[in-house]
Amino acid sequence: MVRFKNRYVLCEVVSEDPRCRQCIEDRAVGLAVRDAIGRVHGDYGLACCSISFTVKYLNAYTGTVLLRCRKDSYRLLCSALPFVRQLESRNQRYPCFLNTLHVGGTIRTCQKFLIQYNRRQLLMLLQNCTNEEERRCIQKSLLSCSLTEEQTQSGDEEDDDGTETD
Numbered sequence: 001m002v003r004f005k006n007r008y009v010l011c012e013v014v015s016e017d018p019r020c021r022q023c024i025e026d027r028a029v030g031l032a033v034r035d036a037i038g039r040v041h042g043d044y045g046l047a048c049c050s051i052s053f054t055v056k057y058l059n060a061y062t063g064t065v066l067l068r069c070r071k072d073s074y075r076l077l078c079s080a081l082p083f084v085r086q087l088e089s090r091n092q093r094y095p096c097f098l099n100t101l102h103v104g105g106t107i108r109t110c111q112k113f114l115i116q117y118n119r120r121q122l123l124m125l126l127q128n129c130t131n132e133e134e135r136r137c138i139q140k141s142l143l144s145c146s147l148t149e150e151q152t153q154s155g156d157e158e159d160d161d162g163t164e165t166d
Contacts, residue, residue, distance in 0.1 A: 006052060007074035009103050010110045011081065013063035015096035021063045026055040028089040029065055033098075036083040041076050048073040049080075056107065065098065066110060074103060 013021055013029075034053070038046040049069055057066035069077045081098045088094070102113040122142050129135040 004052065005071040005105070006068050007071050007103055007105065008056065008107055008110050009067040009069070009074065009077060009081070010101045010114060011065045011067065011098040012101055013065060013087070013096050014099050015063075015094060017094075020094040020096065022060045023089050023092070024058070024060055024087050024094065025089050026058040026065075028087050029058060030055045032084050032087050033067065033077070033081065037076065037080040040080045040083055045073075045076045045080070049077050053077070064114065066107065071105075078103065 013024060015021060030053070033055075034046065034050060037049050041049075051073070052068065052070045054068050055065065056068045057064070059065075067077065078100060081100055084096075084098050086093045086095050101117060102110055104110045104113065119142060122138055126135065126138045126142070129138060
């Protein structure tokens with residue numbers, strides 16, 4: 001068995017219209033990123049990045065995307081992400097861009113970062129509250145930010161430790 005080291009790139013989809021995030025699919029994100037890599041780095045960059053490139057997680061409501069690629073080519077991926085200007089889903093184009101939040105070696109480190117990032121965002125919202133009801137709702141959300149350990153299935157274990165079998 002050979003261990004292939006991967007990098008996980010945590011991004012958020014930023015768009016002017018928040019409703020367009022709900023229509024985005026992981027296949028559309030993958031195609032847009034591959035297209036951007038091909039435009040920026042040509043065939044060489046596309047071949048390097050597409051060996052192990054996958055969209056591991058997409059939350060359409062929060063706009064969070066987790067991309068996986070080989071450790072050797074994660075810089076090519078990160079340098080091409082600013083060139084994603086639109087996502088196409090169901091024959092409609094949605095203008096948006098991908099904001100890179102974190103690059104980690106495991107999914108778990110990206111989860112921990114995302115919890116801290118969301119907690120900071122909620123604290124900023126708490127400072128901008130106008131009434132007491134909004135303040136209580138945000139405080140409740142802040143208290144619910146925690147990472148709980150769950151039993152993973154045998155299929156998910158290969159993704160968490162970064163190993164693949166050939």
